[in-house]
Amino acid sequence: MAMLPNLPLFGGDPKDWPMFIQAFKSMVHDVFTSDAQRLAMLHSRLENRLRIGMSQVLTTPMAYRDALQELHRKYGHPHLVVRSYIRSLMELPSLRESEEVDEFAAKLHGAVTTLEAAGYGHELNSSVALAEIVHKLPPSMITRWGRKMHKLLPKVPTLRDLDIWIEEELMSTRNVRDMTRQLRLNPIPAPKPRLGMFQPTVNFIDQKPTEKDADQHPGNNKCGLCKLEPGHRLALCPKFISMEPTQRAQAVYDLKNCFRCLGRNHNSNECRKTDATCGVANCGQHHHTLLHGADRVARK
Template sequence: MTELEARIRDLRTSRRNKKSLMTRNVNMLMSTLADPESDRQSVVELMQKSEDAFGEVESVHQSLCASLDDDAFEAEEEWIQKCQESFWKARNSGRKFLTKKGVNKDNVSSSNINACTSSNNDGMVNQFSDLRLALELPKAHISEFNGDPVNYWSFINNFNVNVASKLSNDNARLQYLLQLCKGKARACIESCALLESGGYEIAMNVMRKQFGQPHMILDGLITEMLNRKRISNGDGEGLWNLVSAMKKCEVTLSQMGYLNDLNSTSTLLKIQSLLPIRMQNAWADKAHDLLEKGEPKFVDMIKFIERKAEVSCNMFGRSVGKFATDNGKERPRVKTNNIQTKRKLSCFYCEEEHMLTACTKFLQMSYDDRVKVARDKRLCYKCLIVGHSANKCRREDSKCGKCDSTRHHNLLHPPNKKPEHVVTSR
């Protein structure tokens, strides 16, 4: 049995157990509602227990569906729909009971009446406080979804909490879903608005198949985490950005049951290559200690990098590499010219590793061809080096060995001509 199959089996077992608890609470609620002598407090408590139990069933069901393929997903959706119908039926019956049923003063003692009245007053105060708090708090921001699998999981969770859970009509949920989806995400579900019924469920299923496949989310998150430049020494912001991306991967993939892909050695090595050299050495020491107990994990690397990010951002970490005078003022930085002592030779004509004066091809040329090369390459006629003219050449010891002229090189000495007729434009 593979790890995924074992996870699916455990999730189904957990969901079945939570479903049994919900069924018991629902049955107790229905029995209580059938009793004409039932009090409001008992009904409210059983309704709350049933709702909590159903919430746990839904939570496990979502984790299970994230690990299934399309065919198995359809069967599981039919299962949860039956579970929802059972819960909603009991909840609606309880609401009708609370609306119509009042406290029977003839059958309740005065102490119970006072206790019930006090409880009702406290409930009203709490409801009023919650309403006032909701009005005072800023409106929750719901991010839009453009079809990027990396953001699918967070968008769906955000939508369910802030929108879907507060609406009882699927048509209204679908309209809000269309409003929050942009680009290709909206294009793939626009036709669902034309359906008379079931459009919301179909739209959610289409989005899950097109953008919410586990392997798509996994690839997108890992690519987003690793697609960055190597962090330089003292770059605390770069470390924190990497930590944020790693935590996003860890939370999302752990909920989906794909955390082992992050624990692979290849992933950890790629993350290590993004760190500064000193930090890579420090992680190698840390990993060596972890290898004595087991394999280093993704969570271990998160803790390690987060610790280094904290250190780099405190007052001592920020001062690393800065030199200060005795009075605490930072010394001014002086620009210096970095001169390379070793320079690779390159011929100006053939670009091989030798000087122009040693170039066989250049030596075999005629006088006119050499002058043309010097002119085209903008070389000094005196030293045959680029960057200045013969009039500005500082090579005082450079002179023609044939006529002792200080205005041209040996290789540019004209054959069978007097020195005064030599071209010296460069």
């Protein structure tokens, strides 16, 4: 009896039926031996409108098993469960560019996981449902998903692929946020001068450092992006980290930096880090991790 408060009320939504009936079986059906007790418990865990609709069946203990069959017929058929999950995804509101995707992703992941666990994984292959759900994403994500679909060819993408891809996108965003937060809490101090390190003298006051000196000694220059002094590597620039991936790619392009290592005075084809690849899971492209998910850019 102490377990009953943990047994949810069933309100008639087919997508809630698998969880409800499993919980009812383990907490009631397998615990009590009397159909009269089982029927009383079942009656107490149905919402009022369902009790009214089932009133003719819930009148006698002998009807316990008939009541279970009636509930299963109305709410537990696999087709009804799948349709309820797909409908719940279709009813999700479309997201604008500035809105968070976390809640959307959680509902999609919950639907995909539950359908697979219940043995309805084949229902995730609906191309119509996939197209409807994709068009609820922000425009920039729809563009990136289009590139992901191209990489999946000749495989036909499914809701399962969309679920995995959105999780990767969110993980990449969280990683960037964590890096930004760490930089704000623990700013990187300016490097201390070392013996032999380039330092301006009186003779250099009116001279502008060469590009070679600037690349080797970033601490003596302004950051090309945020203009802070002393300079720092682009990958550590707070302004750069706070940008969206496409904005970062545009900044790298405009600064004429390398898309692979973000370094200066060379392009990607000349980069010495030939084995450098994106750190985002399953990407492996030859671009810096901070540029993952960026659109193709051009000079403004």
